[in-house]
Amino acid sequence: MGVTEAILLTVITAATPLLIAALGELVVEKAGVLNLGIEGMMAVGAACGFAAATLSGSSLVGVGAAVLAGLALSAVFALLVLGLATNQVASGLALTIMGLGLSGLIGAGFVGTNRDAIPPVYIPGLTDLPGVGRLLFGESPFVYVSLALALGILWFLGRSRAGLTLRSIGENHVSGHALGLPVLRVRLYAILFGGACAGLAGAYLSLVYTPFWSPGMTAGRGWIALALVVFASWKPLRVLFGAYLFGGATVLQLHLQAASIGFPSQALSAFPYVATILALVVMSVGERKATGAPGSLGAPFVPDR
Amino acid sequence: MRHLIKAAGAIAFAAALTGAASAQEKLKVGFIYVGPVGDFGYSYQHNQGRLAVEKALGDKVETTFLENVPEADAERPIEQLARSGHKLIFTTSFGFMEPTLKVAKKYPNVMFEHATGYKRDKNVATYSAKFHEGRYVQGVIAGKMTKTNTIGYVASFPIPEVVSGINAFMLGAQSVNPAVKVKIVWANTWFDPGKEADAAKALLDQGADIITQHTDSPAPLQQAEARGKLAFGQASDMIRFAPKATLTSIVDNWNDYYIARVKAVLDKTWKSEDTWGGFAANMVNMAPYTNMPDDVKKAAMDTQEAIKSGKLNPFKCPVFDQDGKEVPCKGQGALSDEQVLGMAFYVKGIDDKLPK
């Protein structure tokens, strides 16, 4: 395996959890809801995924449990922000606090437990191709799922009727409601989808990326995912680009350090964050238009009958 | 059901009140951890020490811990332990130094033990472990086992403990293999499994065939295992995470020290002093040597024995710094404790740069 190939593989590994979580949040925000609870839902997903996989001996059960856990937590969030029209920002932050705590309680019994990672895909012949085999045909199943998600969401939002409904609700829930669109129901589905994605991203952390569980293993990835949605101006393919850019910058700085170029490690560690800001500035200068945030983002909706 | 809970609550509440009275004779011992006890690394090992105290001294003691205590906001939790009747308090990270001293002034009858710091007081003792002794042994193993002559080092933050660890590792490796090179990646975190894994991968991709780490999660070991390479575990025996890759782990062992200090308080012989123990004091241990040929195993054991008996000091003079200049030898035939405790230079052969 060549060095370039190895580096690209690492980049993909680092980018995938960000991508999955950010795609989920993108759909939520497109529906006009801001959920800052990604970090918490990811943490619970990671804990539940690892616990279920270890207890059942099946990775698939683990993934399923992680998705359900993310779903359940996002349902609590939905109950608050949709059912009671509470403030979305505060509710999301409360969800993160609760999620980080819950993940610790769930995972406490699994500290120091080892488990084999979910193996990457292997297709005889194709995966063994020199140069690109591993890269294209030997990734973790999660990678293919994340790419499919990106394309699926692109199609859903851009081409499907339901996607159009979701977007118009996110853009202006008052007129959406006036047109008879089921604002709250669509938002509920969007929130649940976002929760499921966050749970899935958590499962990736504890079952593939670093196959064990430990408290705080999300290490702020939920926040990066949130930033990526903004970075992408709410466009699915640009989330993909952003996640790989961020993952790439992270891995690049580690390689620069290993090559001892004699730069302060703090400056190199700051590189992914600065690079993301600069990239967004460049893109914004090129476009010269508004950020593209959904019009009703973050505003609670209470239908007047 | 509700009545049941209420009744149970009332009984337990009453029990707690009466229990408080009888607990007066028990010595209350408090612990402050910087990380979660579930990190399976640094804080986990301190907590093992706490459990060992409970096991050894049974109902003579009652222990309490606070985990994940931020260093910048530690004064209140430490004081809360002192106020709630804890007579001996272990604050187990360097960053707790100033808050520990502040609280200690207010509570002269409470005894404090601060890990890895350098300021003491009448009721504040300090203790630390010579982890660099273990690193030296690792270096010897790595120097003999590497085929590419390149070793990857996943480091956390450039504090003296980490720097002296890197140096001891390098000196150990050079003692058996002068051609060896160490590549260092600063993860700038003690604990972020994903990032540690990526750092290990970057080092492996750049030709390292052995990974050693001074961060707390088993992620780097797992990466070495996945690539069929070798690695060392950190803080606790991590072999279960990488049965084929693990050469050995440095094991922090606070059990004996904690039991001894709690006993000293019970016997009223506790004094403020500084303890800095390594192999000889059993504060640093090596997990079983695995996945290596017998001659390497023997070399490792001999080195460990030599350090333990005092025949070998990892920082025996002369020590040369990165530029090849000899470091002044302030100890007896080796660098002094102060030089090691405040180490801020690299030895010859390391081509990373330390922040100045």
Next chain:
Amino acid sequence: MRLELVPRRDVPAAARILAPVAALVASILIGGVVIALMGRSPAAALDVYFIQPLTEGWALQEIAVKATPLLLIAIGLSFCFRANLWNIGAEGQFVMGALVGSILPLVTAGTDAGPWVLPAALLMGALGGLLYALIPALLRVAFGVSEILTSLMLVYVADLTLDYLVRGPWRDPKGFNFPQTVNFDAMLPYLAEGGRLHAGLLFGPIAVLVAWFVVQRTLFGFGVRVSGESPKAARFAGFNPDRLVVAAFCISGAMAGLAGIVEVTGQIGQLKPGISVGYGFTAITVAFLGRLHPVGMLFGALVVALTVIGGESAQIALKLPLDLTRTFQGILLMCVLAADALVSYRVRVVTTARA
């Protein structure tokens, strides 16, 4: 079946005040059941978590100390949030404030520099936070770059800058090369001997009063409010939206920066890595708990501080795990938010589906 929210008219003030109390009761019930299921005593938990912290002088003082940075940051943030600006980087502005504010105390440490150092340090701290907040503000005004991303990313940059300085150039030369500066001499005085109440606490109530006055009684406050509710109306009324963006961020950054340097000169006494314990993020919760109202945020900060101190007591006295107290903190916050919503709306259960 579904739920329907019906806005209540004329909510009595008493109901608004009682809502958080109801929320406390609700979360105590939820927490009590969980604790009982774990085989511990809910009564003892209640005592340790709420009653002792609210009846003991020491704990009350600690609540005030903990609430101060949260309150200062939240008040600043409320200007951004009112104007619909998502500054989620107060954490970075806090760190930058602490860092810039520490320059003078650092260079004058060990000299007889006189009493001017402290006020100058506080000013520079506020200025440091302000300048750092200007980056996302200007990027937004000039290029339309979203402040959510820039402000958040700059948090990490601020943390790493601090890390670099305290490990490198600003390191205490006598500190065995540990990452920390020397201890500062220019410290905020204590309000009472032997306690931990420092003079920085006074900034809290002052900020509440000033913020209330600015929002309710000044043209600028009016502009911020209007631009949040309807940007078009604000433009009609002659407010320059760009200027409002910059002003809101400046206030927010300055307050976070002030909180940072108050924390350093009031409590910590030196710079070291990780001086912020997530205050900048927690303050977002505080701001919305208090509905962006200065007095509301004062109570919000006190509630959050109480949960931290109560949580620590519960870990000590009852040996409850940290994660349980954290989960409970999340539940409590949710209950407060829900109770607040129930004051504004009546929930109607609609059983027949409507077309």
